[in-house]
Amino acid sequence: MKKKYIIAGAISLFIAYFLYSSLQTVQPEINLNSPDWVSLNEASDLARQTEKLILVDVYEVGCKYCRAMDREVYPDSTVRAVMDPSFVPVKLDGNSEELVSFNGVESTASEFAKSKGAYVFPTTLVLDADGNVINSRTGFMSADELRDFLYRVNS
Numbered sequence: 001m002k003k004k005y006i007i008a009g010a011i012s013l014f015i016a017y018f019l020y021s022s023l024q025t026v027q028p029e030i031n032l033n034s035p036d037w038v039s040l041n042e043a044s045d046l047a048r049q050t051e052k053l054i055l056v057d058v059y060e061v062g063c064k065y066c067r068a069m070d071r072e073v074y075p076d077s078t079v080r081a082v083m084d085p086s087f088v089p090v091k092l093d094g095n096s097e098e099l100v101s102f103n104g105v106e107s108t109a110s111e112f113a114k115s116k117g118a119y120v121f122p123t124t125l126v127l128d129a130d131g132n133v134i135n136s137r138t139g140f141m142s143a144d145e146l147r148d149f150l151y152r153v154n155s
Contacts, residue, residue, distance in 0.1 A: 069141065079150070082150045083150060092109050124138075135149070
């Protein structure tokens with residue numbers, strides 16, 4: 001009888017150690033060339049001051065395509081070459097109940113995203129400083145597709 005408890009205890013310790021060490025080694029990936037994302041609250045004023053458009057990346061935390069765009073597309077140097085001079089970049093969690101303010105109007109991030117037509121993630125929105133949607137695209141875009149999208153919007 002004692003053998004069963006000893007074996008069960010050893011297995012439990014092994015599993016606990018394995019889980020602890022596994023969770024310690026999992027670290028979020030840091031993108032070194034990511035855009036300098038600003039909050040939605042700051043975007044309107046910054047867009048007015050710099051005469052740029054607002055690029056809103058509407059994402060969802062559990063969305064694998066959103067993470068892929070964040071990891072592979074936005075840090076791409078060719079995308080950054082188009083985005084940086086002409087756009088104020090904003091990331092917005094489309095399912096968040098966090099309060100955001102845009103041009104003095106306060107709403108949840110989810111309500112704001114839906115008001116701009118972002119119901120599916122990822123959605124890329126291009127807004128003017130007043131919040132009017134100039135163009136939008138739903139779904140994953142490769143670096144080439146996003147770069148072309150930004151060129152067309154900016155022309």
